[in-house]
Amino acid sequence: MQEKSTVQSxxxxxxxxxxxxxxKEMSISELSRLSQLHKTTVxxxxxxxxxxxxxxxxxxxxxxxxxxxxxKISSFGLSHHDxxxxxxxxxxxLSHKCGETVHLVERxxxxxxxxxxxxxxxxxxxxxxxxxxxxxxxxxxxxxALLSKCDDDEVLSVWNSSEHTAxxxxxxxxxxxxxxxxxxxxxxxYAVDNEENELGVRCVAVALPDCYGEYKYAxxxxxxxxxxxEETVKKIAGYLLQIKQ
Numbered sequence: 001m002q003e004k005s006t007v008q009s010x011x012x013x014x015x016x017x018x019x020x021x022x023x024k025e026m027s028i029s030e031l032s033r034l035s036q037l038h039k040t041t042v043x044x045x046x047x048x049x050x051x052x053x054x055x056x057x058x059x060x061x062x063x064x065x066x067x068x069x070x071x072k073i074s075s076f077g078l079s080h081h082d083x084x085x086x087x088x089x090x091x092x093x094l095s096h097k098c099g100e101t102v103h104l105v106e107r108x109x110x111x112x113x114x115x116x117x118x119x120x121x122x123x124x125x126x127x128x129x130x131x132x133x134x135x136x137x138x139x140x141x142x143x144x145a146l147l148s149k150c151d152d153d154e155v156l157s158v159w160n161s162s163e164h165t166a167x168x169x170x171x172x173x174x175x176x177x178x179x180x181x182x183x184x185x186x187x188x189x190y191a192v193d194n195e196e197n198e199l200g201v202r203c204v205a206v207a208l209p210d211c212y213g214e215y216k217y218a219x220x221x222x223x224x225x226x227x228x229x230e231e232t233v234k235k236i237a238g239y240l241l242q243i244k245q
Contacts, residue, residue, distance in 0.1 A: 009045075012037055016045050017066070020055070025063035083210070083217055084116050090243055091219065095120045098236055100223040105142045107216050110158050111135060112142050138162050138178060139171055141193035141205035142218035148185035149207050149215035155182055170195040190237040195225060202228040206240040219243060 015035045020026060028046070032039045046064050049055035053069050087104055095102040095118040104116040114133045137143025137158055147155050156175070164173045172178045185191040193203040205220035221236045228236075 012041065013045050013049070016042065016049070017054075017070075020064065020066045021070075023065075025058055025061060025065040027061075027063050031064070083208075087116070087208075087219070091116065091118050094118075094219070094221065094239055094243065097239060098221050098223075100221050100227070100236075103142070103220045103222065105218050105220070107137070107146050107218075108134065110137055110162050112137055112140060112146070112218065135197065136162050138164070139167060139193070139197045140220075141191040141203040142207075142220045144181060144185050144191035144193070145205040145207040145218045145220075146215055148182050148191065152179075155179065167197055168195055168199045170199075172196060188237070189241055192233060193220075200225055202233070204228075204233055204236045204240060206237075206243065208243070 012035070015037070016031055019031055019034055023030075028039055028042050031037075031042045031046075035042065037045075046055055046057075050057065050064075054067055055064055056067050057064050083106075084104065091102045091104060099120045101120065102118045103114055105112040106115050107113075111134045114131055114135075117131055135143070137147055147158060150158075156179075159175050159178060165171075166173055172181060181191075189206065191205045193201075193205070195201060197203075201222055202225045203220050203222040205218050207215045208217040208219060210216045219240060221240065223232075
């Protein structure tokens with residue numbers, strides 16, 4: 001196996017940075033003990049970081065902490081964060097692999113907004129969904145996937161503030177049944193819309209975290225029910241669960 005080529009001073013510097021990020025302020029002795037670096041090495045690294053403006057020293061306690069310069073850098077990085085661009089290759093690959101339509105949605109209150117869509121060329125049947133379409137969370141697989149990441153109080157709150165008109169004969173309009181469905185999603189890791197939103201269409205979905213670890217997005221695969229039997233649902237669910245890893 002080929003060994004990774006690393007720069008020791010950089011590794012040591014980031015070891016100090018990571019320790020400081022978990023604590024408001026730390027002494028050289030603490031940093032030395034936790035990083036397993038000699039005190040003189042820690043002192044030299046801290047001085048370098050201070051000269052660059054990334055670390056400060058508290059004059060009273062003589063301990064060290066990170067400055068807001070790191071926050072400034074991270075804010076620049078987040079400003080370039082675009083989940084559509086990041087997910088596009090994965091969604092295209094998923095659509096090609098499944099031979100079905102793939103959606104990316106974002107939560108908006110009690111609803112989900114479809115922010116991207118990929119259709120496979122393998123099948124002639126096209127989904128009526130469109131980018132910008134907004135649907136309720138309680139009747140969609142993507143919505144149920146997102147709600148499975150919420151606590152029970154939020155699930156109840158979303159349910160109570162949503163309309164429950166039956167769109168099809170399969171739409172769940174009873175909260176106890178819906179709560180059981182959410183518990184099932186939590187157990188399996190994926191959600192299924194079994195003609196609850198549109199007759200003849202079955203959908204499988206998983207929730208995705210954003211860069212902060214918050215579950216704001218979900219990915220789904222939709223298809224006519226004659227192409228989405230139980231075996232296919234499990235196979236597609238496996239593909240979707242791989243995206244989360």
